[in-house]
Amino acid sequence: MSTAETLRALLDGPYTQTRDRVRWWLSQPGNEPVDDLPLEEHRARVLEWSRELASQGDTAIGYPAEYGGKDNPGAVVAAFETLALGDLSLLVKCGVQFGLFGGAILHLGTEKHHARYLQDVGSMELPGCYAMTETGHGSNVQHLRTTATYDPDTQEFVVNTPDDDARKDYIGNAARDGRLAVVFAQLITGGESRGVHALLVPIRHEDGEVCDGVRIEDCGPKLGLNGVDNGRIWFDNVRIPRENLLDKLAQVHEDGTYFSPIESSTRRFFTMLGTLVQGRVSVGGASISASKVALTIAIRRGLERRQFGVPGAEQEALLMDYRTHQRRLLIPLAKTYALSFTQLRLIKDLHAVFTDENTPERERRELETLAAGVKALATWNATDTIQTCREACGGAGYLRSSRFAALKADTDVFTTFEGDNTVLLQLTAKNLLTDYKDSFGDLNPIAMVQFVAGQALSVLSERTALRKVADSVLPGRDDDADLLAHKTQLDLFRWRHEHLLTAAARRLKGGMDAGKDPFSVLVDTQDHVLAVGRSWVDLVILESFVAAAEQNPLLSKLCSLYALSTIEDERGYYQEHGRLSGARSKAVIKAVNTLCGELRPHSRELVDAFGVPETALGDARVVANEQERVPA
Amino acid sequence: MSTAETLRALLDGPYTQTRDRVRWWLSQPGNEPVDDLPLEEHRARVLEWSRELASQGDTAIGYPAEYGGKDNPGAVVAAFETLALGDLSLLVKCGVQFGLFGGAILHLGTEKHHARYLQDVGSMELPGCYAMTETGHGSNVQHLRTTATYDPDTQEFVVNTPDDDARKDYIGNAARDGRLAVVFAQLITGGESRGVHALLVPIRHEDGEVCDGVRIEDCGPKLGLNGVDNGRIWFDNVRIPRENLLDKLAQVHEDGTYFSPIESSTRRFFTMLGTLVQGRVSVGGASISASKVALTIAIRRGLERRQFGVPGAEQEALLMDYRTHQRRLLIPLAKTYALSFTQLRLIKDLHAVFTDENTPERERRELETLAAGVKALATWNATDTIQTCREACGGAGYLRSSRFAALKADTDVFTTFEGDNTVLLQLTAKNLLTDYKDSFGDLNPIAMVQFVAGQALSVLSERTALRKVADSVLPGRDDDADLLAHKTQLDLFRWRHEHLLTAAARRLKGGMDAGKDPFSVLVDTQDHVLAVGRSWVDLVILESFVAAAEQNPLLSKLCSLYALSTIEDERGYYQEHGRLSGARSKAVIKAVNTLCGELRPHSRELVDAFGVPETALGDARVVANEQERVPA
Structure with missing residues (x-):
C-alpha cells in the first residue's frame, strides 16, 4: 500500500x-x-x-x-x-x-x-421537518413557547403558536417539500404544563397544499445551503390525534392523565435531547470533511504554484516551500487529522450507546459532552481552515468554480446549528465542572454556578478529573522532557485542563461565597469557564490522535505538530502558571517550525489520504494543468 | 452633541x-x-x-x-x-x-x-481596466510576462500574450464594460527589455464589440462582488500608437530610443507602484467600513436579543450582558476604532504626498510601508470581525437579508487584492529591516535577506528604530506601571516591535554568516520576519488611537481595550522575553474583562457613532422590532 x-x-x-x-x-x-x-x-x-x-x-x-x-x-x-x-x-x-x-x-x-x-x-416518500427552533428561542429551547394542549373531549392535541416570536424558524424542508413535522411544544394536560415534548403535525397534504391552520413562509435566500428549503411555520390551534405525541418518554392517556417514567421535566427534556446527539456528531464530522476538501485544494495548489524565489534560479519557488505557507496549511492539516481520529472515537461511542440499551448513564453523558465540544471545535476549525485555504489560493480561490465559495458559505452556519458553539462549550464545561452530576439541570449557565457553589471544594477535587492536579502544578518540572514525546505533550494538555478546571471551580465557589449574585459570578468567570471546556476537548483530541499515531511514524510527526502548535497558542497560559519557562516556550515555536519543514515533503500524500473525489475539487485540476505549462 | x-x-x-x-x-x-x-x-x-x-x-x-x-x-x-x-x-x-x-x-x-x-x-463615459495581474503572476508582478515591443517602422507598440499563463486575469471591468485598458507589460525597445511599463490598449469599440487581436473571457461567478465584471484578456500582437505608453516615468522616442529619469529598472518599477498606493489605502479603509456595518448589526442585536439568564427573573438576560458576548464583539469594536484612526492618519499622509511634489522620498516610502501593513491588518480584521458578528447573530445572521452573506463574500478577497496580505506584511518588514534603504530592491524576500546580511550589525542598530532597544530590554522593569496608562501600553508595543526587529536582523545576518543559502535563511526566519511587520503596524495603530483618545475619556477606555487585548494575544512573547511576569500577564487578562464590562453600557453609542445608514443594515431593524415584541 x-x-x-x-x-x-x-x-x-x-x-x-x-x-x-x-x-x-x-x-x-x-x-x-x-x-x-x-x-x-x-x-x-x-x-x-x-x-x-x-x-x-x-x-x-x-x-x-x-x-x-x-x-x-x-x-x-x-x-x-x-x-x-x-x-x-x-x-x-x-x-x-x-x-x-x-x-x-x-x-x-x-x-x-x-x-x-x-x-x-x-425512502423520502414522506419528507418532513424537525421543528424545534423558534424565532425567540434558539439556544434556550427548553423555554420555547409553542403549545400543545390536550383536549380530552376530542382526544386531540391543539398545537398553537402564541405570537410571531414563537413561530418555528429556519426549519429545513419547511418552505417547499415537508409534509409532516416533528413539532417541539410545551405540552399542557389538565391545565398543567409538562415541559417540552415532540408531536407529529401534518403541515402539507400529499398534493403540496398547506394544511388548514398552518401558515408557512419561505426563509428565502440564505448565506449558503440554498439547496435546502428553510421556512417558518405558524400553527393556529391545529388539532392532531392523541397518538401523534411521540410517546417514548411520556404518555398522555385518553382522559388526559400524564405519565412519564422520568419524573423531573428538566431531566426528561435532556433525555430527549440526548437521543438526538447524532446530529451534533454528524455536523462535527461534516465540518471535518469540508476542511479536508479545502486543504486538498490549497495544498495541491501550493505544490504547483510558484512565486518569487532565488534570483536567477531556473524556476521560481513553490509556495509550499515557504515557511509561512507551511504554517498556514500544515497546522490546520494536523488539526484536521486530529479531529478526524477524534471523530472515529465519537462514532464508536455513539454506535455503542445506540446499540446497547444498557450503556451506563455516565457514558451517555460523556458522549453528549464530547459531541458538544468536538462539534464546536471542529466547526470553528472548518471556518478558519477554509478561509485560510481560500486566501492561500489567491484570486483563483475567489472564483466560484474553485469551490471555496460554496465551502465557505455552506459550512458557515455549522457553528450555529445543532447548538451555538459558545453555548456548547459552556455546556461541555458545565458537565465537567459538575462531574455530570448536574447533567439534568437547566441548560442555563446560572444553574451551573449555583450547583458548583453548593459543593464543598473537597468534594469537587475528589473527582477523577481533579485528582492528579496536585501532582502536576509544580512549575517547569519537565523542562528536560522531549517535546516530541507524546507523553510530554499529553502531560501538558492534561495539566492545562486540570488546572483550568480546578481554578474555575474555586472562582465560581469563591464568588458565591463572597455573596455575589450568580449572574455576576458567571459573567466574571465566563471566559475561564469556556477555557475549561475547550481544554478538555483539546485533551481528548490529542489522546485520540496519539492512539492512532502510535501505528505510524508520519502520523506521529503530524500529531506532534498538532500538539505543539496548540501548546504554542496556549504558551501565554503555560508561562503564567510556571509550567513552561521562557526558553522552553521558545523551543516549542522552534519545534513547530522544524516539524513544518519535515512534513512538507509528505504534504501531497497527507491530503491524498483524505480520498476527496476529484469531482469535489472544483477546478483545482484545471489550475494544476495550467501551472504545469508554466515555462521553466 | x-x-x-x-x-x-x-x-x-x-x-x-x-x-x-x-x-x-x-x-x-x-x-x-x-x-x-x-x-x-x-x-x-x-x-x-x-x-x-x-x-x-x-x-x-x-x-x-x-x-x-x-x-x-x-x-x-x-x-x-x-x-x-x-x-x-x-x-x-x-x-x-x-x-x-x-x-x-x-x-x-x-x-x-x-x-x-x-x-x-x-464621468464613466469611458469604462476601463487596470490589467496588471496575470494568471501566473499575482504577487510577483515585476515578473509578469505580457510584452510590449516597440516597432520603430510604424511607431507602434506590439502588445502580446505569449501563453495562457501570461493572460491578464481577474481584471475588473473586463468581462462586460471596459473599452480601454491600462496594460502592464515588459517593454522591449531595440531588442532590450526595459522592465514593466503601463500602456493604453483599446479592448472594445464604442458599440461593445471586442477589438481585433484581443480575446476576452468572463471569469464567471465569483465568491462575491458579482456586480463587478471580472474577466481574462489575451493580446495577439495588438498594435497601439507610440503615444499610448503612459510616459511619465519613461519615454520611448520615435526611433525607439528609451529614456527614463530613473536609471534602475527595479527602482522605476517601485516608483510606478508607489504612485498607486491609493488603492491599498482605499481597500484598507473599505474593510474598516465593512467591519463597522457588521459590528453595528451584531451589537444592536446583542442589545435586543435575550437568552437564558437568572431563573425566575422577569426577562431573560440580554446577550450583551454576557462576558463572552462582550469579548467577542467589543474587542473587534475597539480594534475597528483603532484602525479607523490609523486610517485618518494614512489619508492625511496620502493627501500630503499627492499634493506636495516635494515630499521627501523617505516619507513616501513610509506611507507605502504603512499602507501595505494597515491594508493587511485591516482586511484580516474585517474577515474575522464579520465572521464573529455573523455567529453572534445566530440563524438570523445566516439569512441573506441580514447582509452578512454579502459582507462576508464581498470582503473576502480584500485580503488578496491590492497585494496578498502575507506578501504585504513581508514587504512592510523588509522596509523596516532595511530602513527603507533597499526600498527599490526586488519585492523578492530573498533580496531582503541578502541586503540585511550585507550590513554590519552596528549599522543596523544605529537606525532610529533600533536606537532605543538597549534601554528597554530589561525584563519586567515596569511591573508597577499602570496598565491603563497609554504610556505603559505604548512602551510595551514599542518594546515588542523593537525587540522583534533587532532579533530578526541578527537571525538573518547570523544565518548568512553561517554559510546557509539565502532561501533557507528566509524560510527559517519567515514567521519572525512577518511578526516584525505586524508588530510595527500594531504600534502605529496604537499611536494613532492614543492621539485621538486623549480628547475623550470613553475613547481612552476603548483604546485601552485595544491595547490590552493585543498584549493579551501576545502575552506568550512578552513572558518569553521576561517583559511581563506571570502575575502581570494575568492582570492584563483581568483588565480586558473589566474594560469589557465598563464599556458594555456604551456599546450602542459606540456603534451609532459609525453612522452606518439604516438602509445598509439589512433586516437588523426588522429583527429589532420583533425582539421588542418578546413578552416579559
Whole structure:
C-alpha cells in the first residue's frame, strides 16, 4: 500500500466500505457539487439527489431492519460525513430528513410511529421537518413557547403558536417539500404544563397544499445551503390525534392523565435531547470533511504554484516551500487529522450507546459532552481552515468554480446549528465542572454556578478529573522532557485542563461565597469557564490522535505538530502558571517550525489520504494543468 | 452633541461633508445594497449606480480641476471608504474605474493622456481596466510576462500574450464594460527589455464589440462582488500608437530610443507602484467600513436579543450582558476604532504626498510601508470581525437579508487584492529591516535577506528604530506601571516591535554568516520576519488611537481595550522575553474583562457613532422590532 492508502485506511476506520460507496456516488457524472444554480433549481436538484440516495437504501441504514434499515447508527454517521465531501445542501437535506426528522420518530416515538412512518421517511416518500427552533428561542429551547394542549373531549392535541416570536424558524424542508413535522411544544394536560415534548403535525397534504391552520413562509435566500428549503411555520390551534405525541418518554392517556417514567421535566427534556446527539456528531464530522476538501485544494495548489524565489534560479519557488505557507496549511492539516481520529472515537461511542440499551448513564453523558465540544471545535476549525485555504489560493480561490465559495458559505452556519458553539462549550464545561452530576439541570449557565457553589471544594477535587492536579502544578518540572514525546505533550494538555478546571471551580465557589449574585459570578468567570471546556476537548483530541499515531511514524510527526502548535497558542497560559519557562516556550515555536519543514515533503500524500473525489475539487485540476505549462 | 455625535466627528476627521454626502446617497431609496440579484442584473445595477455617482461629479474629486475634478486625493479616499458602507460591488467597480484605471492615467501618464481621457474616465463615459495581474503572476508582478515591443517602422507598440499563463486575469471591468485598458507589460525597445511599463490598449469599440487581436473571457461567478465584471484578456500582437505608453516615468522616442529619469529598472518599477498606493489605502479603509456595518448589526442585536439568564427573573438576560458576548464583539469594536484612526492618519499622509511634489522620498516610502501593513491588518480584521458578528447573530445572521452573506463574500478577497496580505506584511518588514534603504530592491524576500546580511550589525542598530532597544530590554522593569496608562501600553508595543526587529536582523545576518543559502535563511526566519511587520503596524495603530483618545475619556477606555487585548494575544512573547511576569500577564487578562464590562453600557453609542445608514443594515431593524415584541 502507498503511504496515502495506509493513512486512508486509518482515517476511514471500520467503515471503509460505506465510505467508498459514498465516494463512488459522488464521483458519478451529475453528482458534482453545485456551484451556481438559481435557488429553486438548486432545491429541485437536491431533492432529486436525496430521492436517488434513498432509493438505493443508503439513507436508512441507521433504522431497524424491519423498516428498510440496517440497524447501524455508526455507519450512518460515517456515510453522512463522507457525503459532506460533496454538495453540502444535499448533506443538510439528508441530515434534516433522515437524521433529525427520522431520528426523532425513531428515538422519541414508539412502535406505532415506527411502523407507520419510518419506511416512508427512509425512502423520502414522506419528507418532513424537525421543528424545534423558534424565532425567540434558539439556544434556550427548553423555554420555547409553542403549545400543545390536550383536549380530552376530542382526544386531540391543539398545537398553537402564541405570537410571531414563537413561530418555528429556519426549519429545513419547511418552505417547499415537508409534509409532516416533528413539532417541539410545551405540552399542557389538565391545565398543567409538562415541559417540552415532540408531536407529529401534518403541515402539507400529499398534493403540496398547506394544511388548514398552518401558515408557512419561505426563509428565502440564505448565506449558503440554498439547496435546502428553510421556512417558518405558524400553527393556529391545529388539532392532531392523541397518538401523534411521540410517546417514548411520556404518555398522555385518553382522559388526559400524564405519565412519564422520568419524573423531573428538566431531566426528561435532556433525555430527549440526548437521543438526538447524532446530529451534533454528524455536523462535527461534516465540518471535518469540508476542511479536508479545502486543504486538498490549497495544498495541491501550493505544490504547483510558484512565486518569487532565488534570483536567477531556473524556476521560481513553490509556495509550499515557504515557511509561512507551511504554517498556514500544515497546522490546520494536523488539526484536521486530529479531529478526524477524534471523530472515529465519537462514532464508536455513539454506535455503542445506540446499540446497547444498557450503556451506563455516565457514558451517555460523556458522549453528549464530547459531541458538544468536538462539534464546536471542529466547526470553528472548518471556518478558519477554509478561509485560510481560500486566501492561500489567491484570486483563483475567489472564483466560484474553485469551490471555496460554496465551502465557505455552506459550512458557515455549522457553528450555529445543532447548538451555538459558545453555548456548547459552556455546556461541555458545565458537565465537567459538575462531574455530570448536574447533567439534568437547566441548560442555563446560572444553574451551573449555583450547583458548583453548593459543593464543598473537597468534594469537587475528589473527582477523577481533579485528582492528579496536585501532582502536576509544580512549575517547569519537565523542562528536560522531549517535546516530541507524546507523553510530554499529553502531560501538558492534561495539566492545562486540570488546572483550568480546578481554578474555575474555586472562582465560581469563591464568588458565591463572597455573596455575589450568580449572574455576576458567571459573567466574571465566563471566559475561564469556556477555557475549561475547550481544554478538555483539546485533551481528548490529542489522546485520540496519539492512539492512532502510535501505528505510524508520519502520523506521529503530524500529531506532534498538532500538539505543539496548540501548546504554542496556549504558551501565554503555560508561562503564567510556571509550567513552561521562557526558553522552553521558545523551543516549542522552534519545534513547530522544524516539524513544518519535515512534513512538507509528505504534504501531497497527507491530503491524498483524505480520498476527496476529484469531482469535489472544483477546478483545482484545471489550475494544476495550467501551472504545469508554466515555462521553466 | 450626543456622545455618538462627538465620536462621529472624531471618526470622520476633516471630511465630514464628503462622508455625509455619501451617507445621504446610500440612504436614498433604490441605493440599498443588493442582497440577491442574478449576476447580469447585479452588474447592470452597479454600472447604472456608478454612472449616477459620476454624473454628480463625486467620482472625479481626486482629479485635477481642469478635468472635472477637485484636486483632492484625501477626500477621494474618505468618500470611497464611506461608500463601502453600502454595496461593495459598486465600491469595487468605482475603485477599478476611477481609482486604478483613472489613477494610472493620472499618475503614470502625462498631459496628453490627461487631456484626452481623464474627463471621460471620471464621468464613466469611458469604462476601463487596470490589467496588471496575470494568471501566473499575482504577487510577483515585476515578473509578469505580457510584452510590449516597440516597432520603430510604424511607431507602434506590439502588445502580446505569449501563453495562457501570461493572460491578464481577474481584471475588473473586463468581462462586460471596459473599452480601454491600462496594460502592464515588459517593454522591449531595440531588442532590450526595459522592465514593466503601463500602456493604453483599446479592448472594445464604442458599440461593445471586442477589438481585433484581443480575446476576452468572463471569469464567471465569483465568491462575491458579482456586480463587478471580472474577466481574462489575451493580446495577439495588438498594435497601439507610440503615444499610448503612459510616459511619465519613461519615454520611448520615435526611433525607439528609451529614456527614463530613473536609471534602475527595479527602482522605476517601485516608483510606478508607489504612485498607486491609493488603492491599498482605499481597500484598507473599505474593510474598516465593512467591519463597522457588521459590528453595528451584531451589537444592536446583542442589545435586543435575550437568552437564558437568572431563573425566575422577569426577562431573560440580554446577550450583551454576557462576558463572552462582550469579548467577542467589543474587542473587534475597539480594534475597528483603532484602525479607523490609523486610517485618518494614512489619508492625511496620502493627501500630503499627492499634493506636495516635494515630499521627501523617505516619507513616501513610509506611507507605502504603512499602507501595505494597515491594508493587511485591516482586511484580516474585517474577515474575522464579520465572521464573529455573523455567529453572534445566530440563524438570523445566516439569512441573506441580514447582509452578512454579502459582507462576508464581498470582503473576502480584500485580503488578496491590492497585494496578498502575507506578501504585504513581508514587504512592510523588509522596509523596516532595511530602513527603507533597499526600498527599490526586488519585492523578492530573498533580496531582503541578502541586503540585511550585507550590513554590519552596528549599522543596523544605529537606525532610529533600533536606537532605543538597549534601554528597554530589561525584563519586567515596569511591573508597577499602570496598565491603563497609554504610556505603559505604548512602551510595551514599542518594546515588542523593537525587540522583534533587532532579533530578526541578527537571525538573518547570523544565518548568512553561517554559510546557509539565502532561501533557507528566509524560510527559517519567515514567521519572525512577518511578526516584525505586524508588530510595527500594531504600534502605529496604537499611536494613532492614543492621539485621538486623549480628547475623550470613553475613547481612552476603548483604546485601552485595544491595547490590552493585543498584549493579551501576545502575552506568550512578552513572558518569553521576561517583559511581563506571570502575575502581570494575568492582570492584563483581568483588565480586558473589566474594560469589557465598563464599556458594555456604551456599546450602542459606540456603534451609532459609525453612522452606518439604516438602509445598509439589512433586516437588523426588522429583527429589532420583533425582539421588542418578546413578552416579559
